[in-house]
Amino acid sequence: MMRGKTFIISGPSGVGKSTVLSALLEKRKNLYFSVSATTRDPRPGELDGIHYHFMDAESFRKWIAMDQFLEYAEYVGNFYGTPKRFVDEAMDKGQDVILDIEVQGALQVTSKRPDTVKIFIAPPSWKELERRLKDRGTDDPEKVQKRLLRAKVEFQTAHTYDYFVINDTVEDAVRELDAIITAEHCKPKERMSVLAE
Amino acid sequence: MMRGKTFIISGPSGVGKSTVLSALLEKRKNLYFSVSATTRDPRPGELDGIHYHFMDAESFRKWIAMDQFLEYAEYVGNFYGTPKRFVDEAMDKGQDVILDIEVQGALQVTSKRPDTVKIFIAPPSWKELERRLKDRGTDDPEKVQKRLLRAKVEFQTAHTYDYFVINDTVEDAVRELDAIITAEHCKPKERMSVLAE
Numbered sequence: 001m002m003r004g005k006t007f008i009i010s011g012p013s014g015v016g017k018s019t020v021l022s023a024l025l026e027k028r029k030n031l032y033f034s035v036s037a038t039t040r041d042p043r044p045g046e047l048d049g050i051h052y053h054f055m056d057a058e059s060f061r062k063w064i065a066m067d068q069f070l071e072y073a074e075y076v077g078n079f080y081g082t083p084k085r086f087v088d089e090a091m092d093k094g095q096d097v098i099l100d101i102e103v104q105g106a107l108q109v110t111s112k113r114p115d116t117v118k119i120f121i122a123p124p125s126w127k128e129l130e131r132r133l134k135d136r137g138t139d140d141p142e143k144v145q146k147r148l149l150r151a152k153v154e155f156q157t158a159h160t161y162d163y164f165v166i167n168d169t170v171e172d173a174v175r176e177l178d179a180i181i182t183a184e185h186c187k188p189k190e191r192m193s194v195l196a197e
Numbered sequence: 198m199m200r201g202k203t204f205i206i207s208g209p210s211g212v213g214k215s216t217v218l219s220a221l222l223e224k225r226k227n228l229y230f231s232v233s234a235t236t237r238d239p240r241p242g243e244l245d246g247i248h249y250h251f252m253d254a255e256s257f258r259k260w261i262a263m264d265q266f267l268e269y270a271e272y273v274g275n276f277y278g279t280p281k282r283f284v285d286e287a288m289d290k291g292q293d294v295i296l297d298i299e300v301q302g303a304l305q306v307t308s309k310r311p312d313t314v315k316i317f318i319a320p321p322s323w324k325e326l327e328r329r330l331k332d333r334g335t336d337d338p339e340k341v342q343k344r345l346l347r348a349k350v351e352f353q354t355a356h357t358y359d360y361f362v363i364n365d366t367v368e369d370a371v372r373e374l375d376a377i378i379t380a381e382h383c384k385p386k387e388r389m390s391v392l393a394e
Contacts, residue, residue: 120385122392155392163380164388176383183360183380186373188317191361195319195352 004032004091005184006113008099008106009177011121012151014133016167020121021100023174028181032090034099037063040078053083071101071108082109096181103157117184119177120161124168126152201229201288202381203310205296205303206374208318209348211330213364217318218297220371225378229287231296234260237275250280268298268305279306293378300354314381316374317358321365323349 011017025031037053039060048054055063060079063069072081082105087097099109099116110116123129129151133144158164163180167173185191208214222228234250236257245251252260257276260266269278279302284294296306296313307313320326326348330341355361360377364370382388 119383122388124391126392159385159389161385163383164385165383166388166391176379179376179379180383182373182376186316186360186362186377188356188358188361191319191363192356194321194363195323 001094002185002190004030004093004095004097005181006087006091006097006099006109006116007181007184008101008109008116008118009121010101010103010106010118010154010161011167012123012129012154013147014129014136014151015121015123016132016170016173017100017121020167020170020173020177021098023170024098024177027174027178028096030095031181032086032095032097034082034087034090034097036080037069037083038078038080040080070099070112071105073105103154107157107160117163117180118161119163119165119180120158121165121167121173122155122158123151124166198291199382199387201227201291201293202378203284203288203294203296203306203313204378204381205298205306205313205315206318207298207300207303207315207351207358208364209320209326209351210344211326211333211348212318212320213329213367213370214297214318217364217367217370217374218295220367221295221374224371224375225293227292228378229283229292229294231279231284231287231294233277234266234280235275235277237277267296267309268302270302300351304354304357314360314377315358316360316362316377317355318362318364318370319352319355320348321363 009017009021021033025033035049035053037055037060039055039057042048042054046052057079060081064072068084069081070084070087072079082099082101090097106118110118123132126148130144130148133139133147139147165173165176206214206218218230222230232246232250234252234257236252236254239245239251243249254276257278260280261269265281266278267281267284269276279296279298287294303315307315320329323345327341327345330336330344336344362370362373
């Protein structure tokens with residue numbers, strides 16, 4: 001059995017990443033969606049191991065010291081990270097792994113594991129991203145502008161990504177993500193062993 | 198409109214390349230299958246511009262002198278080559294171009310145009326390739342062994358290819374080729390201009 005591969009998916013807030021990823025997981029059954037670890041408290045309805053792996057700060061620090069994270073960050077007093085263990089277990093089972101992380105985390109992962117494939121999901125235009133952020137109705141106008149600015153800053157690093165998927169329609173974005181995963185499994189490094197005698 | 202890309206497809210005799218390519222052309226309508234130029238005489242039923250662009254040796258040499266070929270070779274006294282013009286015209290129209298050429302020709306093309314994508318089509322095993330060559334019934338046992346040896350030699354250069362598609366079933370091979378073409382259009386170089394302001 002072929003070992004799975006890891007795919008990082010990044011993209012600005014409001015681009016529609018979670019809708020696209022749900023549809024992708026529906027289409028490709030052999031994907032493992034990596035669940036982050038965090039030290040923040042569960043919110044009502046959040047389940048351990050489903051939404052997050054909830055940990056106390058002491059355990060989290062211990063895991064950092066033992067190099068148990070592919071990437072981690074501190075954000076408003078809480079830690080968030082990608083545990084190596086679950087990723088490796090899934091890959092060993094032949095599953096491909098999806099990491100939904102932002103550009104800083106992506107840099108940490110690829111510095112440790114250069115063969116990780118990085119995909120950036122972008123809006124069809126900045127105007128459209130602004131429209132989507134406004135339509136969500138969760139942010140006031142000032143917050144929307146802050147998110148837009150952050151998206152443009154993140155976009156500066158998008159050229160370091162391997163692929164660039166434009167979420168114009170969910171259907172097209174999923175088709176492209178699906179194609180990228182299939183194509184990545186056709187790289188000679190992985191395949192040539194088949195005919196080595 | 199996005200400019201098309203060029204994809205080289207190589208693979209040993211007997212691997213089933215033409216069946217796979219016909220099915221691919223059926224599936225993706227926006228592909229242009231490059232027709233080679235040759236100085237050999239048309240065989241019964243062969244049509245100019247469909248099977249080959251038939252040329253006399255003098256014209257062929259003139260085209261070589263004018264750098265009008267992406268690659269060319271002499272084989273048993275006849276010239277064969279890939280005219281640049283038709284490839285460029287198709288790409289300008291936004292079509293992706295398929296070049297069905299062997300490994301030496303592929304090296305010539307990529308030295309001129311490094312952004313050409315190279316795909317190697319391989320059999321699931323050497324035993325299976327031998328079986329397919331025998332089943333065709335066109336070659337005597339000695340010729341089959343020669344073709345097998347040649348396939349193994351060509352395979353030594355397969356690691357220089359970008360992708361490696363194993364023709365186990367035509368359906369899977371076509372699905373992978375289709376995915377590779379889609380994925381290659383998601384490279385940042387091509388896509389990022391969309392959001393450049």
